[in-house]
Amino acid sequence: MSSIxxxxxxxxxxxxxxxxxxxxxxxSAVSIGAKHITLRNVAGQRYIGTNLYEAADRxxxxxxxxxxxxxxxxxxxxxxxxxxxxxxxNVMDGTGNTMNAGRIVVHGRAxxxxxxxxxxxxxxxxxxxxxxxxxxxxxxxxxRPIVVIGGTTQDFLGEYMAGGLxxxxxxxxxxGELHYFSHVGTGMHGGAILVRGGLADYQLGNGVGVVNLEExxxxxxxxxxxxxxxxxxxxxxxxxxxxxVKLAPLSKRPYKQLYAY
Amino acid sequence: xxxxxxxxxxxxxxxxxxxxxxxxRSNRLAEFSVERDYDKCIKCEVCIRQCSFDVHYYEEExxxxxxxSEDCVGCxxxxxxxxxxxxxxxxxxxxxxxHGSWSSEHVKDINLQAETGGVVLTGxxxxxxxxxxxxxxxxxxxxxxxxxxxxxxxxxxxxxFLGAKPDGVEIENxxxxxxxxxxxxxxxxxxxxxxxxGAISYNVQKALAEAAVELGTLFNTGEGxxxxxxxxxxxxxxxxxxxxxxxxxxxxxxxxxxxEIKIGQGAKPGIGGxxxxxxxxxxxxxxxxxxxxxxxxSPAPQHDIYSIEDLRMLVYAIKEATNYRVPVSVKIAAVxxxxxxxxxxxxxxxxxxxxxxxxGGTGAAPKVIxxxxxxxxxxxxASVDKRLRDEGIRNRVTLIAGGGIxxxxxxxxxxxxxxxxxxxxxxxxxxxxxxxCQKCYSGKCNWGIATQDPxxxxxxxxxxxxxxxxxxxxxxxxxxxxxxxxxxxNSIESLRGSRSQLRGIGLTTxxxxxxxxxxxxx
Numbered sequence: 001m002s003s004i005x006x007x008x009x010x011x012x013x014x015x016x017x018x019x020x021x022x023x024x025x026x027x028s029a030v031s032i033g034a035k036h037i038t039l040r041n042v043a044g045q046r047y048i049g050t051n052l053y054e055a056a057d058r059x060x061x062x063x064x065x066x067x068x069x070x071x072x073x074x075x076x077x078x079x080x081x082x083x084x085x086x087x088x089x090n091v092m093d094g095t096g097n098t099m100n101a102g103r104i105v106v107h108g109r110a111x112x113x114x115x116x117x118x119x120x121x122x123x124x125x126x127x128x129x130x131x132x133x134x135x136x137x138x139x140x141x142x143x144r145p146i147v148v149i150g151g152t153t154q155d156f157l158g159e160y161m162a163g164g165l166x167x168x169x170x171x172x173x174x175x176g177e178l179h180y181f182s183h184v185g186t187g188m189h190g191g192a193i194l195v196r197g198g199l200a201d202y203q204l205g206n207g208v209g210v211v212n213l214e215e216x217x218x219x220x221x222x223x224x225x226x227x228x229x230x231x232x233x234x235x236x237x238x239x240x241x242x243x244x245v246k247l248a249p250l251s252k253r254p255y256k257q258l259y260a261y
Numbered sequence: 262x263x264x265x266x267x268x269x270x271x272x273x274x275x276x277x278x279x280x281x282x283x284x285x286r287s288n289r290l291a292e293f294s295v296e297r298d299y300d301k302c303i304k305c306e307v308c309i310r311q312c313s314f315d316v317h318y319y320e321e322e323x324x325x326x327x328x329x330s331e332d333c334v335g336c337x338x339x340x341x342x343x344x345x346x347x348x349x350x351x352x353x354x355x356x357x358x359x360h361g362s363w364s365s366e367h368v369k370d371i372n373l374q375a376e377t378g379g380v381v382l383t384g385x386x387x388x389x390x391x392x393x394x395x396x397x398x399x400x401x402x403x404x405x406x407x408x409x410x411x412x413x414x415x416x417x418x419x420x421x422f423l424g425a426k427p428d429g430v431e432i433e434n435x436x437x438x439x440x441x442x443x444x445x446x447x448x449x450x451x452x453x454x455x456x457x458x459g460a461i462s463y464n465v466q467k468a469l470a471e472a473a474v475e476l477g478t479l480f481n482t483g484e485g486x487x488x489x490x491x492x493x494x495x496x497x498x499x500x501x502x503x504x505x506x507x508x509x510x511x512x513x514x515x516x517x518x519x520x521e522i523k524i525g526q527g528a529k530p531g532i533g534g535x536x537x538x539x540x541x542x543x544x545x546x547x548x549x550x551x552x553x554x555x556x557x558x559s560p561a562p563q564h565d566i567y568s569i570e571d572l573r574m575l576v577y578a579i580k581e582a583t584n585y586r587v588p589v590s591v592k593i594a595a596v597x598x599x600x601x602x603x604x605x606x607x608x609x610x611x612x613x614x615x616x617x618x619x620x621g622g623t624g625a626a627p628k629v630i631x632x633x634x635x636x637x638x639x640x641x642x643a644s645v646d647k648r649l650r651d652e653g654i655r656n657r658v659t660l661i662a663g664g665g666i667x668x669x670x671x672x673x674x675x676x677x678x679x680x681x682x683x684x685x686x687x688x689x690x691x692x693x694x695x696x697x698c699q700k701c702y703s704g705k706c707n708w709g710i711a712t713q714d715p716x717x718x719x720x721x722x723x724x725x726x727x728x729x730x731x732x733x734x735x736x737x738x739x740x741x742x743x744x745x746x747x748x749x750x751n752s753i754e755s756l757r758g759s760r761s762q763l764r765g766i767g768l769t770t771x772x773x774x775x776x777x778x779x780x781x782x783x
Binding site: 019020023028050051052053074075078079081093094098100113117132135136138139140143150159160163170187189190198235244252253254255256257258259260 | 373374376377378379380381382505506509510511515535537538546550551552554555556558561564565574577578580581583584702
């Protein structure tokens with residue numbers, strides 16, 4: 001049952017609610033002007049935040065904050081278009097799937113394909129993430145998705161990546177330990193991955209190379225590492241821009257030579 | 262070392278060449294032979310201007326138009342537009358020595374690969390002489406016992422509703438009380454299949470959209486997004502969500518009458534696609550929402566779908582995103598276990614299943630895939646329809662068959678085999694001018710269809726193209742009515758899955774069993 005605390009603050013108890021009903025309740029809350037929604041006892045409900053554009057205008061969506069206590073299900077914030085979501089717990093697969101705009105901050109770890117095909121918005125994961133993180137992220141015009149992972153990820157990080165920025169902080173690695181991912185950036189043809197922590201040549205996928213950090217990368221690092229620290233209350237003093245390597249595609253046309261003309 | 266002397270014939274030095282600069286000389290025989298009747302040629306140069314493959318050229322010394330047959334793709338554009346009929350393009354009479362196993366095509370492809378080391382690309386649909394089962398099915402007609410109907414005088418219903426149907430309906434006081442899943446009404450069971458802007462030009466997609474509006478049917482954006490100018494056709498749009506997720510965002514999903522998840526395509530089952538960066542113009546870039554000039558890569562799988570359970574997750578993500586207002590379609594290529602897959606797709610919550618046979622067209626596919634992978638749509642459709650009926654779930658889904666529908670006869674046979682409607686792609690493009698030269702992947706389509714080159718694309722006038730598309734579908738629709746009337750049926754609904762209206766000719770018992778039809782004469 002949802003309970004209205006004030007006109008702009010709403011709490012919803014998600015215990016036992018099927019996802020369709022929970023999402024409908026969130027939409028209803030947004031349509032009556034809620035600006036801050038707290039979801040309690042979330043346990044596996046999918047698509048939270050997916051369709052809120054029918055309930056409010058662009059400006060209201062950009063200001064909307066959703067706080068999740070518990071573990072949301074797959075496709076959290078799929079097609080997300082403006083709101084900010086903060087999760088106090090872990091998230092499952094497909095977080096920020098094909099998202100357009102907004103922010104997802106996870107105080108925990110994430111499952112597979114975090115940020116899959118995202119075109120914009122920001123995703124911060126405090127700990128580690130699963131397979132194919134940031135796969136096929138793109139960018140367009142001023143839209144540029146950012147994924148920040150506090151720890152490490154599994155294989156195929158940034159596969160097919162066509163744009164955007166992934167920052168891997170490596171904070172969960174032991175001293176001297178290598179990152180968990182291999183085949184990083186396979187088929188990558190745009191965007192960049194900035195990695196801090198142990199990385200060996202064999203972990204790089206086809207079509208990706210190590211290049212020097214540019215000024216804009218340093219600026220991005222300063223900005224997003226600080227944001228990471230702020231969001232999670234973590235001391236990031238140990239994280240230094242010079243500890244990062246930049247992985248970038250060797251070609252915008254990785255498959256140009258594949259065909260016979 | 263001798264210094265170059267400016268006053269000698271050696272003054273211009275040959276450029277220094279590296280070994281890698283040497284192109285391997287082509288051993289391939291020309292596919293086509295260009296024959297020019299010099300008595301008729303008035304040197305108007307139309308052929309030179311029309312050919313994007315630079316086959317024709319003017320030679321000043323002899324004051325003649327000449328040609329390079331080896332570059333000809335056989336599209337017939339020059340022959341059609343030559344004002345004096347001076348040109349004849351025909352398959353090159355010079356062939357390699359005939360061989361029952363090694364066709365000229367094999368020899369040419371081997372040479373092409375020996376020269377380039379690449380994957381042989383092609384366009385359009387499978388052109389191999391494999392059996393076309395439509396041609397082995399005959400349609401019934403009434404004689405004496407059941408009067409045939411004349412559609413010119415009597416009402417004849419082609420209206421079709423796309424979407425899941427409930428298991429039963431309850432009516433109280435003359436009113437429907439069962440809550441219906443979303444339905445989309447079309448006036449003829451023919452839809453334009455998915456062809457993306459990027460694969461085809463702006464003008465051709467515009468013509469398809471406007472024809473769909475005029476005909477009361479739907480066009481399909483393909484996986485390339487919906488150009489901002491085309492949102493006005495939203496009431497007639499099917500939008501695709503494919504592995505590349507190009508141009509997929511909330512407005513796009515909510516602009517559609519149907520959202521289609523593209524799993525596969527008949528011309529290239531199991532593989533993805535790469536739209537070459539050269540084709541990603543500024544306008545295509547806006548539609549796909551990727552930077553201009555970059556490759557648009559569609560991975561082979563959708564990486565959030567590795568199982569039927571995952572498919573259900575995407576189906577319901579789209580339903581959530583559209584608030585359960587639009588039917589969700591899942592398009593698959595016809596493959597050997599299509600029936601079991603279709604059963605899973607129904608259980609994943611799809612409202613529509615589109616099946617694309619191995620003759621379905623493409624803007625670009627590896628030839629080895631196009632010509633060797635997949636199933637005829639006739640078999641896939643019959644086996645899917647039977648499987649869903651056997652499991653008692655046929656009503657929960659609309660079946661759309663595509664991939665090699667060439668005439669109104671094929672449409673009638675497809676519906677009798679169990680389809681609710683058909684997709685036409687190649688037939689529509691032929692109506693616009695395509696001559697099946699299969700060079701869609703080159704981006705140099707002389708007919709202005711499969712190209713983003715503004716000089717070529719303007720050859721398609723969208724108003725004329727729309728008119729030709731409307732004519733085609735109107736003609737087919739009338740023919741369907743005539744065939745229905747001949748069977749004594751006055752509604753397309755009554756033909757659906759009515760295999761007793763079909764007989765097979767020249768088919769084996771196994772083939773008849775798969776198709777679920779009796780042999781002719783039985």
